[in-house]
Structure formats: C-alpha cells, structure tokens
Amino acid sequence: MDVPAWTAEEDRTVQVTVEPGHDERPEVQHLGDRAPTYAAEPGALPAADPAALDDLTPDTVLEGARYGTYTLRAVSLRGDSARFRGEARRDHLLTARFGTGDDALVMVVLAGGDRAVPGAPAAAAELCRTVAAAVGRSQERLAEDIRAGRRDALRSGLQRLTDRGYGRLRVRAAELGLAEEAYTAGLRALLLPVDPQCRTRVCFGSGAGGLFRLRSGEWQDLEPDEGAWEGEFRFRASVARPGDTLLVCSGGLAAPMREEALLPAELATRWTEPEPPGLAAFLADTQLRLKGYADDRTAAAIWEA
Numbered sequence: 001m002d003v004p005a006w007t008a009e010e011d012r013t014v015q016v017t018v019e020p021g022h023d024e025r026p027e028v029q030h031l032g033d034r035a036p037t038y039a040a041e042p043g044a045l046p047a048a049d050p051a052a053l054d055d056l057t058p059d060t061v062l063e064g065a066r067y068g069t070y071t072l073r074a075v076s077l078r079g080d081s082a083r084f085r086g087e088a089r090r091d092h093l094l095t096a097r098f099g100t101g102d103d104a105l106v107m108v109v110l111a112g113g114d115r116a117v118p119g120a121p122a123a124a125a126e127l128c129r130t131v132a133a134a135v136g137r138s139q140e141r142l143a144e145d146i147r148a149g150r151r152d153a154l155r156s157g158l159q160r161l162t163d164r165g166y167g168r169l170r171v172r173a174a175e176l177g178l179a180e181e182a183y184t185a186g187l188r189a190l191l192l193p194v195d196p197q198c199r200t201r202v203c204f205g206s207g208a209g210g211l212f213r214l215r216s217g218e219w220q221d222l223e224p225d226e227g228a229w230e231g232e233f234r235f236r237a238s239v240a241r242p243g244d245t246l247l248v249c250s251g252g253l254a255a256p257m258r259e260e261a262l263l264p265a266e267l268a269t270r271w272t273e274p275e276p277p278g279l280a281a282f283l284a285d286t287q288l289r290l291k292g293y294a295d296d297r298t299a300a301a302i303w304e305a
Contacts, residue, residue, distance in 0.1 A: 031290050032262055036080060041083075058089075068193075077286070089296050090112065096132055098139040105191055105194065110250055111128050111298075112185055112208060112250030131161060146200050158189075186207030189205055191203075203246075207251075209248070210247075211234075212264075250299070255295075
C-alpha cells in the first residue's frame with residue numbers, strides 16, 4: 001500500500017507547543033481533530049513485587065547508532081492505555097552488535113504482545129532474547145550470506161531460528177499451564193551489516209507488526225497483505241538506496257500506519273529532512289498520538305545516507 005506524501009495542508013490538524021527561544025522541532029501532541037482519550041504523559045506505575053524487581057520494565061527505551069552509510073534509531077514505549085491503567089509495557093526491544101570490524105552485524109529485534117494476553121510481556125522478552133542469541137551464535141555465517149546475496153540460505157536459516165524461538169514459547173506456556181495463544185508475541189527483526197560496502201538490509205519475523213519504506217517522499221508498505229500473513233514467517237532482503245528510510249515496527253504502530261493517513265503523512269514530512277532525527281526527536285515522532293490507538297509502540301528506523 002503506497003501512501004502519498006501530504007499535499008493538502010487543510011487535511012490535517014496538528015496541535016503544537018513551542019518553547020520560546022528554541023528553533024527545534026515543535027512537540028506534536030496529537031493528530032486529527034479529536035484528542036485521544038488518555039493523557040499524553042505517563043500516569044500510574046505498574047505494581048511491583050519486591051521479590052521480582054528484575055522483572056520491572058521501564059516506560060520507554062531509546063537506542064541509536066551510526067555505521068557506514070546508515071543511521072539507526074530505535075524506541076519502545078508504553079501505550080497510553082497501559083500508562084493510564086498502571087500496566088507494564090508489553091512490547092520488548094533488543095539491540096545488539098555481534099562481531100567486530102566490517103564483519104560485524106547490528107541486530108534490532110522487537111516483539112509485541114496483545115494487551116488481552118496476560119503472559120505477553122514475558123513472552124515478548126523471551127522471544128527477543130532467544131532469537132537474538134541464535135543470530136549472535138551464527139553471526140559469521142549470516143554476515144557472509146548477506147554479503148554474498150544468498151537469499152535462499154538466509155531465508156531458510158532465519159526461519160529455522162524463528163521457529164525455534166516460538167517453539168520455546170510453546171514449551172514455556174505448557175510449563176506455566178497457559179494456552180499457546182496466551183504466551184506469545186509478534187516478532188520483527190532487522191539485520192544490518194556494519195560493512196559500508198554492503199547495503200543489503202534483512203528483515204524477518206512472524207505475527208503482528210509491519211515493515212515500511214519511505215522512498216522519494218512516499219511510503220511503501222512492504223507487507224501489504226497483513227491478514228494473509230498471520231502466523232506465517234516473513235522475510236525480506238533488499239538493497240537500500242541512498243535517501244531511503246526503512247521502518248520496522250510492532251503492531252501498535254503498524255496499525256495506525258496502515259489505517260490512518262495522517263500518521264504516515266506527518267512522518268514523511270519529518271523524515272525527509274537532510275539529517276535523521278536525534279533520539280529525543282525520534283521519540284516525539286513515534287509517539288504521535290491518534291484517537292483510538294493506545295497500544296504500546298516499538299519501532300526501529302534506518303536512514304540511508
């Protein structure tokens with residue numbers, strides 16, 4: 001699904017707050033003519049167990065890096081609904097660099113669980129760690145396959161490790177006495193070579209989520225048949241062009257990207273600037289609020305120089 005860039009100023013309503021004396025990007029509170037139901041900032045904290053403080057999840061996680069020809073920005077933030085109800089963030093984000101020098105691989109893996117699923121936060125975290133660990137152990141072979149353009153080998157190898165990750169979730173669900181669907185999450189992962197001579201970008205995963213590309217000011221949905229993909233392995237390896245922005249995200253952001261023209265249009269306007277946003281600006285961009293979309297949002301974006 002291609003979403004055209006904005007051409008009609010009257011089609012959008014944006015409320016902004018600008019601090020006097022600052023030329024930085026204004027903070028956008030929400031898009032559309034109706035404010036979201038919940039407040040813009042965190043409210044109640046999740047309940048804590050003094051015997052399990054390691055399980056606490058922060059409201060927001062930010063990460064960034066720059067290698068070769070690309071700049072990475074990544075974020076996972078608690079949804080408005082969870083902030084209001086004092087519930088923990090269900091999405092999980094993990095970023096890692098495996099290896100050294102030009103042979104290294106940067107990995108971003110994110111997982112998002114349904115708000116109605118009680119085991120979603122733990123399942124998302126376990127799935128991210130399992131898949132990332134498997135990629136790390138296979139880093140040398142994966143880096144070589146990416147540079148050589150061996151897409152069939154990449155697809156089969158990444159599908160095997162993804163299947164193993166979901167297999168572990170099913171085992172854990174049985175141990176906890178839960179149904180399989182009560183301990184699962186949608187998965188998306190990016191593999192990015194550090195080698196500046198290699199512009200191949202690999203995305204894979206399963207379940208809810210999205211992969212989008214901003215090229216020449218217009219968004220392309222690289223997973224357009226969302227319903228047909230449910231539960232199936234997804235894989236895409238493509239060569240990035242200078243000026244591209246690749247966005248991979250959990251279902252909480254993929255849904256408004258597909259269903260509300262205001263959001264992709266506003267992001268296209270912001271993300272076609274000469275320089276990628278800093279971490280604070282990226283956070284403001286990804287939490288642009290729309291009424292009816294209050295789930296966690298987790299996303300990673302790659303800007304190609």
